[in-house]
Structure formats: C-alpha cells, structure tokens
Amino acid sequence: MVTILYFARLKEIVGKEQEQLPFEGRTVKELLDYIEQQYDFSNFVHVAVNEEYALLEDTLQEHDTVAIIPPVSGG
Amino acid sequence: MKRFEIVTTELNPELYRQAVLHPNAGAVTVFTGHVREWTNGIQTTYLAYEAYVPMAEKMLAQIGQEIQEKWPETKVAIAHRIGELQISDIAVVIAVSSPHRKAAYEANEYAIERIKEIVPIWKKEIWQNGEEWVGDQQKKPVPKGE
Numbered sequence: 001m002v003t004i005l006y007f008a009r010l011k012e013i014v015g016k017e018q019e020q021l022p023f024e025g026r027t028v029k030e031l032l033d034y035i036e037q038q039y040d041f042s043n044f045v046h047v048a049v050n051e052e053y054a055l056l057e058d059t060l061q062e063h064d065t066v067a068i069i070p071p072v073s074g075g
Numbered sequence: 076m077k078r079f080e081i082v083t084t085e086l087n088p089e090l091y092r093q094a095v096l097h098p099n100a101g102a103v104t105v106f107t108g109h110v111r112e113w114t115n116g117i118q119t120t121y122l123a124y125e126a127y128v129p130m131a132e133k134m135l136a137q138i139g140q141e142i143q144e145k146w147p148e149t150k151v152a153i154a155h156r157i158g159e160l161q162i163s164d165i166a167v168v169i170a171v172s173s174p175h176r177k178a179a180y181e182a183n184e185y186a187i188e189r190i191k192e193i194v195p196i197w198k199k200e201i202w203q204n205g206e207e208w209v210g211d212q213q214k215k216p217v218p219k220g221e
Contacts, residue, residue, distance in 0.1 A: 008125055008197035009208040043210065048195070051130040067127050067195070071210035074124070074131075074155055074196030075108050075167055075187055 029056040079135035091170035100172035108167040124157040127195040
C-alpha cells in the first residue's frame with residue numbers, strides 16, 4: 001500500500017488528511033489520474049514521494065508516502 | 076530552536092538574528108513577512124497557514140544550501156509560522172549574515188522568492204464573508220535552484 005497525504009483545498013475536498021491506496025508498482029501519473037477522477041480535482045502542481053519532489057513517470061514502491069502538493073503560497 | 080523550522084507560536088526575529096551572528100559577520104539582514112489586511116481591495120480578517128512540516132523544513136534547509144553555494148560566506152536561518160495568524164503577525168523570518176552587506180541583502184531576497192516557489196506551505200485568506208486557499212502566486216514551482 002501507498003500512503004497519500006492531502007493538503008489545503010484538496011484536503012477539504014477529500015475530507016481527510018490521508019488514505020492508503022494500492023498503487024505500489026504504478027506511476028505517480030496513474031495515481032494523479034485516479035485522484036483527479038475520484039475527487040474531481042486537477043489543481044495539482046507537484047507530487048512529493050517520501051518528502052522529495054517526484055516526477056510523473058516515477059514508479060511508487062510499497063510503503064511510499066506520497067504528498068499531493070497544490071500550488072504553494074507561503075511567505 | 077532549529078535554523079530552518081516551521082513553528083506554531085509567535086515568531087521572535089531576534090532569535091534568528093542571534094542564530095546567524097558570528098565574529099566575522101559585518102552585516103545581518105532580517106526580513107519579516109507580515110499578515111496584510113488588504114489584498115487587491117479585499118479585506119482579510121485573518122490568515123490560516125498549513126504546511127507539510129517535515130518536507131517544508133527540508134526545503135527551507137535546501138534554500139539555505141542554495142544560498143551557501145551562491146554566497147559562500149553567508150549564514151542563514153529561516154522560520155515560517157503556521158496556524159491562525161492575525162493582521163500584522165509575523166508569518167516568516169529570514170536572517171542572513173555576511174562579512175559585507177551586499178550578499179546579506181541579495182541572499183535574503185533570494186530566500187523569500189524560493190520560499191514562494193518550493194516550500195510546501197499553503198495560505199488561506201479568511202474574509203468577513205468567505206474564505207479561499209491562495210494558490211495563484213506561483214503556478215510552476217521550480218524544484219531546483221538556477
């Protein structure tokens with residue numbers, strides 16, 4: 001299983017901070033496609049895997065933590 | 076206190092100035108970013124910041140690393156507050172020391188620009204009659220420094 005973390009607006013849409021999904025062995029892109037379809041949200045800009053920015057074609061491993069990063073607005 | 080940190084309580088800029096001070100530092104720039112009441116004609120009641128804390132602290136440290144490479148003699152400390160902040164509260168503190176002032180000014184500005192690009196922190200503006208996550212300031216994050 002892969003742990004998915006949600007933040008900001010996406011967290012409010014999903015209604016939870018995190019969930020476990022069976023996306024090990026699949027790509028970041030496949031996960032985003034699923035989330036987009038499931039929650040009708042496509043304002044992602046970036047994805048972090050285990051606290052590092054990841055690429056769409058990266059493959060997820062068992063126990064990975066994937067954070068969906070909407071446009072950041074710190075400062 | 077850590078040199079690169081996310082905090083949930085009031086920020087004291089003096090701590091970060093002290094953290095970068097050393098005998099060869101001839102200049103320290105301390106930037107504080109504050110909660111602004113008016114943005115594009117809309118009155119903010121308060122702000123709520125959220126962060127992916129462990130990654131945000133890593134990214135702040137990465138910005139420190141980038142600054143070290145660009146301005147080798149500087150020392151940097153950065154803190155960002157999250158949670159509910161009122162008008163004029165300090166949201167971010169950036170302290171940069173350097174033997175001479177030019178690098179301290181330049182590196183400090185670089186730090187705030189990079190914070191707005193790569194650090195996973197989100198701001199929600201709360202108005203009298205609504206609220207909104209802010210996310211249009213930077214549409215394309217740049218994961219690596221130039």
